[in-house]
Amino acid sequence: xxxxxxxxxxxxxxxxxxxxxxxxxxxxxxxxxxxxxxxxxxxxxxxxxxxxxxxxxxxxxxxxxxxxxxxxxxxxxxxxxxxxxxxxxxxxxxxxxxxx
Amino acid sequence: xxxxxxxxxxxxxxxxxxxxxxxxxxxxxxxxxxxxxxxxxxxxxxxxxxxxxxxxxxxxxxxxxxxxxxxxxxxxxxxxxxxxxxxxxxxxxxxxxxxxxxxxxxxxxxxxxxxxxxxxxxxxxxxxxxxxxxxxxxxxxxxxxxxxxxxxxxxxxxxxxxxxxxxxx
Numbered sequence: 019x020x021x022x023x024x025x026x027x028x029x030x031x032x033x034x035x036x037x038x039x040x041x042x043x044x045x046x047x048x049x050x051x052x053x054x055x056x057x058x059x060x061x062x063x064x065x066x067x068x069x070x071x072x073x074x075x076x077x078x079x080x081x082x083x084x085x086x087x088x089x090x091x092x093x094x095x096x097x098x099x100x101x102x103x104x105x106x107x108x109x110x111x112x113x114x115x116x117x118x
Numbered sequence: 119x120x121x122x123x124x125x126x127x128x129x130x131x132x133x134x135x136x137x138x139x140x141x142x143x144x145x146x147x148x149x150x151x152x153x154x155x156x157x158x159x160x161x162x163x164x165x166x167x168x169x170x171x172x173x174x175x176x177x178x179x180x181x182x183x184x185x186x187x188x189x190x191x192x193x194x195x196x197x198x199x200x201x202x203x204x205x206x207x208x209x210x211x212x213x214x215x216x217x218x219x220x221x222x223x224x225x226x227x228x229x230x231x232x233x234x235x236x237x238x239x240x241x242x243x244x245x246x247x248x249x250x251x252x253x254x255x256x257x258x259x260x261x262x263x264x265x266x267x268x269x270x271x272x273x274x275x276x277x278x279x280x281x282x283x284x285x286x287x
Binding site: 019020021022023024025026027028030031032033034035036037038039041042043045047048050051052054055058061062065066067068069070071072074075077078079080081082084085086087088089090091092093095096097098099100102103108 | 120123126133137138141146149153156157160164168169171172175176179180183191192194210213214215217218221222225226229234249252256260264265268271272275276278279280282283285
């Protein structure tokens with residue numbers, strides 16, 4: 019019998035993979051992709067709760083999260099393009115203008 | 119172990135395995151393709167959890183829209199960006215692993231403390247062969263204001279992305 023706890027465990031693992039991607043990798047595009055993984059993990063939790071209660075409001079909230087994630091990706095990738103135009107690099111170690 | 123549990127285990131395994139591949143591949147295009155596999159598996163899990171509409175939206179918006187955007191940008195900037203990967207330093211790896219373990223441990227602590235039990239008849243979520251109607255009713259009655267706010271946010275993101283990404287000429 020599938021319980022919400024199983025789904026939460028999966029979501030936890032997916033989120034952890036996203037966290038380690040953000041922390042370990044230094045390519046800015048890959049960091050954005052890892053953020054997508056984490057957002058998906060949050061959505062899985064929302065859907066699992068909506069399924070367990072059962073209450074459809076959680077699915078509506080997950081829909082909003084997807085919309086916000088789409089906006090975040092568009093703006094993030096636009097920033098990366100502007101960054102690449104200025105520094106010719108997407109390595110986050112090279113982005114140190116504000117560092118002293 | 120019933121059928122739903124088996125399906126969930128298989129889909130979760132696929133999603134997690136390709137998520138690990140996303141994070142470990144050197145080639146960005148490979149990462150993006152593995153991310154598409156993860157997104158599809160997560161969409162299938164949505165369908166399994168009686169969120170059919172969300173599963174479709176996941177495939178349309180994520181696997182369709184967002185990943186195309188990612189691939190476009192990767193192809194746009196790939197060549198010089200991939201030249202200098204470099205191995206992460208050991209202290210960096212250790213600190214990252216520690217941080218991840220900390221975050222995962224805190225989340226697991228919260229998760230194991232509670233979480234809802236299955237309360238009612240989950241089949242009620244998709245009574246008429248899908249939950250489009252239920253989601254639409256909730257979204258446009260109870261969550262109309264957040265819905266409008268999100269649409270304004272998307273418009274702002276659209277304009278912002280164009281302004282940021284266009285060339286100076």
